[in-house]
Amino acid sequence: MVIYRDNTLTMKNDVQEINTKTIQYIRIHPNDNVCVAVKDIQQGTMLENGIVAATDIPAGHKIALRAIKQGENIVKYGFPIGSATEDIAEGAWVHSHNLKTDLSDEQTLSYTPLATTNDKPKTTNQKPKTFLGYRRKNGLVATRNEIWVVNTVGCVNGSDERIAKMANERFATTNATQGGEAETRIDGVHSFSHPFGCSQLGDELVNTRRILAGLMRNPNAGGILVLGLGCENNQMRALLELVGDSIDHERLRFFNTQDVEDEIESGLQAISEIVEVMKNDKREAVPLSELRIGVKCGGSDGFSGITANALVGRITDVLAESGATVLQTEVPEMFGAEEVLARRCKDEATFSQFAQMIDNFKQYFVKHNQPVYENPSPGNKSGGLTTLEEKSLGAIQKGGTTTVTQILEYGEAARNEAGLALVNAPGNDGVSSTAMTASGATMLLFTTGRGTPLGFPVPAVKISSNSGIARKEPHWIDFNAGNTLEGSALDDLRDTLLERIIAIASGTERTNNERNGYREIAIWKAGVTL
Numbered sequence: 001m002v003i004y005r006d007n008t009l010t011m012k013n014d015v016q017e018i019n020t021k022t023i024q025y026i027r028i029h030p031n032d033n034v035c036v037a038v039k040d041i042q043q044g045t046m047l048e049n050g051i052v053a054a055t056d057i058p059a060g061h062k063i064a065l066r067a068i069k070q071g072e073n074i075v076k077y078g079f080p081i082g083s084a085t086e087d088i089a090e091g092a093w094v095h096s097h098n099l100k101t102d103l104s105d106e107q108t109l110s111y112t113p114l115a116t117t118n119d120k121p122k123t124t125n126q127k128p129k130t131f132l133g134y135r136r137k138n139g140l141v142a143t144r145n146e147i148w149v150v151n152t153v154g155c156v157n158g159s160d161e162r163i164a165k166m167a168n169e170r171f172a173t174t175n176a177t178q179g180g181e182a183e184t185r186i187d188g189v190h191s192f193s194h195p196f197g198c199s200q201l202g203d204e205l206v207n208t209r210r211i212l213a214g215l216m217r218n219p220n221a222g223g224i225l226v227l228g229l230g231c232e233n234n235q236m237r238a239l240l241e242l243v244g245d246s247i248d249h250e251r252l253r254f255f256n257t258q259d260v261e262d263e264i265e266s267g268l269q270a271i272s273e274i275v276e277v278m279k280n281d282k283r284e285a286v287p288l289s290e291l292r293i294g295v296k297c298g299g300s301d302g303f304s305g306i307t308a309n310a311l312v313g314r315i316t317d318v319l320a321e322s323g324a325t326v327l328q329t330e331v332p333e334m335f336g337a338e339e340v341l342a343r344r345c346k347d348e349a350t351f352s353q354f355a356q357m358i359d360n361f362k363q364y365f366v367k368h369n370q371p372v373y374e375n376p377s378p379g380n381k382s383g384g385l386t387t388l389e390e391k392s393l394g395a396i397q398k399g400g401t402t403t404v405t406q407i408l409e410y411g412e413a414a415r416n417e418a419g420l421a422l423v424n425a426p427g428n429d430g431v432s433s434t435a436m437t438a439s440g441a442t443m444l445l446f447t448t449g450r451g452t453p454l455g456f457p458v459p460a461v462k463i464s465s466n467s468g469i470a471r472k473e474p475h476w477i478d479f480n481a482g483n484t485l486e487g488s489a490l491d492d493l494r495d496t497l498l499e500r501i502i503a504i505a506s507g508t509e510r511t512n513n514e515r516n517g518y519r520e521i522a523i524w525k526a527g528v529t530l
Contacts, residue, residue, distance in 0.1 A: 023038050023485065023486075023487075024037065024038055024039065024041065024045075024048055025037050025038055025041075025047060025048075025063060026038060026485075027065065028076060028077050028078070028305075028306060029075075029077055029078035031075055031078045032065070032075050032076050032077070032078065033064065033065050033066055033068060033073075033074065033075050034062040034063060034064055034065060034074055034075070034076055034094050035062070035063050035065055036060065036061070036062060036063075036076075036302050036303070036306060036384065037057045037058065037059050037060065037061055037062075037063055037302075037384075038059065038485050039059045040056070040057070040058055040059050041053045041056070041057040041059075041063070042056055043055050043056050047091070049065075051063070051065065051090055051091045052091050053091050054089050054090070054091040054092040054093070055092060055093045056093070057093045058384065059302075059384075059466075060301045060302025060303050060383050060384030060466070061093060061094075061095055061302055061384040062074075062076070062093070062094040062099075062384065062386070063091060063092070063093065063094065064088045064089065064090055064091060064092045064094050065090070066090050067087070067088065067089055067090050068084050068087070068088040068094075069084065069087055070084050070085065070086050070087050071083055071084060072084050073102075074094060074099050076390060076393070077305065077393045077394070079337075079340075079389070079393055080102065080389065081099075081336075081386070081389040081390035081393065082099050082100050082101045082102050082386065082387040082389055082390070083099070083100060083102050084098055084099060085097075085098050085099065085100050086098050094386070095386050096381060096386050099386045099387060100387065101336075101373055101387040101388055101389060103335060103336050103372070103373045103387075103388060103389060109338055109339065109342050109354075109355045109358065110342075111342065111345070111348050111352075112342075112343055113344075113345065113351075114343045114344060128287065128288065128322065129287075129288045129322070129498070129502060130285045130286060130287055130502075131143075131285075131286060131288065131290075131291060131502045131505040131506045132283035132284065132285055132286075132505075132506035132507065132508075133283060133284070133286045133290060133291075133505065133506070134219070134222065134281055134282075134283060134284075135284060135286065136219045136222075136248065137248045138219075138246065138247070138248070139416075140219040140290075141219060141290040141291070141442070142218075142219035142221075142222065142442055143220060143291075143442040143443050143458070143504070143505040143506075143507070144187045144188070144220040144222075144442070144458070144459065144507070145186055145187045145220075145222040145278065145281050146186060146187045146188045146189065146190060146220055146221060146222060147167065147171075147186060147188075147189045147190070147221070147222065147223040147224070147225065147271055147275070147278075148189075148191075148192065148215060148216070148218075148221040148223075148224055148225075148457070149163055149164045149167075149189065149190065149191040149192070149224075149225045149227060149267070149271075150191075150192060150212055150215055150216055150224060150225070150226050150227070151191070151193065151194070151197070151226070151227045151228070152197050152212070152226065152227070152228040152232055152234045152235070152236055152239055153196070153197030153198045153228060153229050153232035153234055154193070154194055154195040154196060154197060154198065155197075155198060155229045155232065156227050156228065156229050156263070157193040159227060160191040160193065160227045160267075161191045161193060162264055163191065163225070163227070163264055163268060163271070164189045164190055164191035165191075166264070167189040167267070167268055167271040168188055168189040168190070170268070171185055171186060171189060171271060171272070171275045172186050172187065172188045172189055185275065185278075185279065186222065186223075186275060186278055186281075187222075187507070189271060190457070190519050192215065192457060192519070192520070192521040193520075193521075194208075194522075194523055196208045196234070196523055196525075197232045197233065197234035198229075198232045198233060198234070199233060200233050200234065201233070203526050204525065205234060207410060207411070207523060207524050207525075207526055208234055208523050209234055209238065209242055210242070210410060210411025210412075210438070211410075211434060211438045211521070211523050211524075212234075212239060213239060213242040213243045213411065213438075214411045214412075214413065214435075214437070214438025214439060214440075215434075215437065215438055215457065215521070216243050216247055217243065217246050217413055217438075217440070218437055218438070218440060218441075218442065218457070218458070219440075219442060220442050220457070220458055221247075222251065222278050222281060223251040223253075223271070223274035223275070223277065223278055224247065224252050224253070224274075225253050225254065225267060225270050225274065226239065226240070226253070226254035226255075227254075227255070227257065227263070227267065228254070228255070228256040228257065229256060229257055229258055230256035230257065230258035230259060231258065236254060240254065246413070250277055251274055251277050251278065253270035253271070253273060253274060255270070283506065283507065287322070287323070288319065288322040288323070288324055288502075289322050289323030289324050289418065290324070291324045291442070291501075291505055292324065292325050292326075292327065292440050292441050292442050292443075293315075293319060293324070293327070293441060293442075293443050293444065293445060293501075294326075294327040294328070294329075294423075294433065294436030294437065294439075294441035294443070294444045294445070294458075295312050295316060295326060295328050295398040295399065295444070295445045295447075296328075296329070296330070296398075296429070296432060296433050296436070296444055296445070296446045296447070297309055297330070297394075297395055297398060297446070297447040298429040298446060298447075298448050298452055298454070299379050299383075299448045299449055299450030299452055300376070300380050300383065300385060300391060300394060300395065300447075300448070300449050300450075300465070301382075301383025301384055301449025301450060301465055301466065302383050302384020302385060302449075303383075303449055303465040303482065304383075304394050304395075304447060304448075304449045304465040305393065305394020305395070306394075306465075306484070307466070307481040307482055307484040307485060307490075308447035308449070308463045308464065308465035308481040308482075309394055309395065309397035309398045309447050309465075310481075310484075310490055311447075311463065311481045311484070311490055311493055311494060311497060312397070312398040312400075312463065313397045313398055313399060313400035313401070314400060314490060314494040315400075315445065315494060315497060315498060315501065316398065316399055316400035316402050317400035317401055317402055318494065320400070320402040320403070320418050320419050320420065321418075322418075323418045324418060325405075325406075325414050325415070325416065325417060325418065325419065325421055326399070326402065326419070326420050326421065327414060327420075327421045327436045327439055327440070327441050328396075328398060328399050328420055328421070328422055328423070328436075329422065329423040329424070329425040329432045329435055329436055330395060330425070330427040330432050331357060331361045331422075331424060331425065331426065331427075332361060332365075332388075332426060332427050333388075333391060333395040333396075334358065334392055334395075334396060334422075335358070335362070335372065335373060335388055335392055336373075336387070336388045336389035336390075336391075336392040336393065337389070337392035337393045337395070337396045338355075338358055340393070340396060341354065341396060341399070341404060341422070342355065344399075344401075344402070344403055344404045344420070345404045346403050346404060346405050346419065350404060350406070350407060353407035354407050354422065357407055357422070357424050360424075361424070361426075364526070373388045376388065376390075376391045379450050383449050383450060398445070398447065399420050400420075402419055402420045403419045403420065404419065404420045404421075404422060405417045405418065405419030405420060405421065406419070406420075406421035406422070407421075407422050407424075408421055408422065408423045408424065408439050409424050410423070410424045410425055410524060411435070411438050411439070412439060413439060414439045414441075421439070423435050423436055423439050425524060426524060428522065429446075429452065429454055430454060430456075430520060430521070430522030431522045431523070433446070433454075433456045433460070433522075434456065434457070434521045434522050434523065435524070437456060437457050437458050437521075441458060442458050442505075443458055443459050443460075443461070443501070443504065443505055444456055444458060444459070444460040444461065445460075445461050445463060445501075446460045446461065446462050446463065447462075447464075447465060447481070448462060448463070448465065448469070448477075449464070449466060449469065450469065451464070451469045451472070451473045451476050451477070452476065453475075453476050453513075453516070453518055454513075454518065454520065455513030455514075455516065455517075455518025455519045455520055456513065456519065456520065456521070457519055457521060459504055459505075459510070459511045459513070459514055460511055460513045461478045461479060461497075461500070461501065461511055462476055462477050462478045462479070462511070462512060462513070463477070463478065463479045463480075463497070464477045464479070464480050464481060464482055465481055465482060466482040466485065467480055467482035467485070467486065468482070469482075470482060475512055475516065476512055478500070478511050478512055479497055479500060481493060
C-alpha cells in the first residue's frame with residue numbers, strides 16, 4: 001500500500017512519518033487509476049497531486065486519478081474491479097452510477113502457481129512467541145475452558161438457556177484462595193440456541209448435525225452437555241456417532257428431556273459432574289503454532305481492505321510463519337478474487353478442491369434462481385464499495401500472502417497444518433463465523449467498517465477499519481486499525497495487535513463480546529424442511 005502526500009510516494013513502513021492533517025487520499029497500488037478518499041472531500045478541493053475534485057466525494061469512496069473512458073477497466077489493488085459505464089473525468093467520484101461489475105457465470109480457473117523463493121523476508125524479527133492454553137487429551141489447545149450446552153433441536157432452547165444460566169452462576173464463580181488470590185473454577189457455561197433439528201431432511205439435516213458436532217469438537221469446550229427432546233429428526237444417537245472418539249467422553253453428558261422428570265435439575269447435575277472432571281485443568285505455555293484463528297469481515301467499508309483486513313493479513317502471515325492454522329471463509333466474497341487465491345494453493349490437488357468449492361457455490365446461487373454477483377450489500381455501498389470484485393479483493397487481504405494448504409467442507413475439522421484453510425460457507429456473519437468455530441477456530445479476528453454487536457462461541461476480536469466507528473462503539477470494538485489513516489504504520493499495529501491476541505488467547509484479557517455476554521450461533525439452511 002502507498003499513501004500520497006504533497007506529490008511524494010510514501011511506502012507503508014514510513015506512514016508514521018506523515019503529517020496526518022495533510023492526508024486526503026490513499027492509492028493502494030501504483031497501477032491503480034482510482035484512489036480512496038480518507039475524509040469527505042468537497043467539490044473544487046485541490047488534492048495533493050494537483051487533481052481537483054469534480055464533485056463532492058464521501059470518505060471511503062473512490063476518486064478518478066485520470067480521465068477514464070467508457071468501457072475502460074477501473075483498477076484498484078492493482079486489479080480490475082469492473083469497468084466504467086460512461087466517460088469519467090479526472091477527479092470525479094467513481095461509484096455505482098458509473099462503475100459496473102465485469103463478472104460473469106462463464107469464468108473458469110486455471111492452476112498457475114506463484115513462483116517460490118527461498119529468500120522471502122520474515123514478517124517479524126521477534127523471537128518465537130507462546131501463549132497460555134489448555135492442552136486437551138486429543139492434543140488440541142484451547143484458549144478458554146468452558147462448558148458448552150448444545151441442543152439437538154430448537155424445541156429445548158429455553159431449557160438449555162436456563163440450565164446454562166443457572167450453572168454459570170453456580171459453577172463459573174471466582175473464589176478466594178487461602179493466599180488471597182482469585183481462582184476461577186471454569187471460564188463459563190454457555191448455551192447456543194438454534195431453531196433447527198426438527199422436521200429437517202437431506203442436506204438441511206446434514207448441515208445442522210455437522211455444525212453441532214463441530215462445536216462439540218472445539219477444544220474451547222472443556223466439557224459438553226447435549227440436550228435433546230427425543231422425537232426430533234436430529235436424533236441424539238446419530239449426532240454422537242458423528243462426533244465419535246474425537247472428544248473426551250469423560251467430559252460429555254447427554255440426555256433427552258422427554259426421558260427425565262426435571263430437565264433443569266438433570267442438566268445441573270450433569271454439569272456438576274463435568275466440573276468435577278475439569279477441576280484440575282491448568283493453562284500451560286504452548287507455541288503460537290497451536291493457535292487456530294478464524295478471520296472474518298462484516299459490514300465492510302471503503303477502508304476495510306486498506307486498514308483492518310490488511311492488518312489481519314499481516315497477523316495471518318505471522319501466525320502461518322509460526323506454524324499455525326488460520327481459517328478463512330465467505331466463499332461468495334472470493335468471487336472476483338479467485339485467481340489470486342488459486343495461485344496461492346500449495347499444489348494442484350488443493351487447487352482442484354478450491355475450484356470445485358467456488359463452482360459449487362456459484363451453482364448454489366443458480367439452483368435457487370439468484371444472481372451470482374448480487375453483492376455488495378447496501379451498507380457496503382454506503383461505505384464506498386461498488387462491485388463484488390472490489391469487495392472480494394479487499395476481503396481476501398485478511399489471508400495475507402499465506403499459502404492455501406486446506407480446503408474444508410462445511411463443518412469439517414481443520415488439520416494441524418500451517419497456512420490458510422479455506423472453509424466452505426457463505427458470507428453471512430453468523431453462519432460463517434459459526435462454521436469456522438465448528439472447524440476448530442478457538443478465536444476470531446472480525447474486521448468491520450460499520451460495526452456489529454454480534455458475538456460468537458469463541459472470543460471474537462472486533463477490529464475497526466476506521467476510527468469513527470471505534471469512537472462511536474467502544475463497547476463493540478476491541479482494536480482500531482483506523483489509526484493507519486492517521487499516521488500509524490501497519491507493521492507497528494501488527495505487533496501491538498499480536499500482543500493483544502496472545503493476551504486474549506492466554507485468558508488475561510477478554511474481548512467485548514465476552515464481557516457483554518454476546519454469544520450466538522447460526523446454521524446454514526440449504527435444504528428442505530417439512
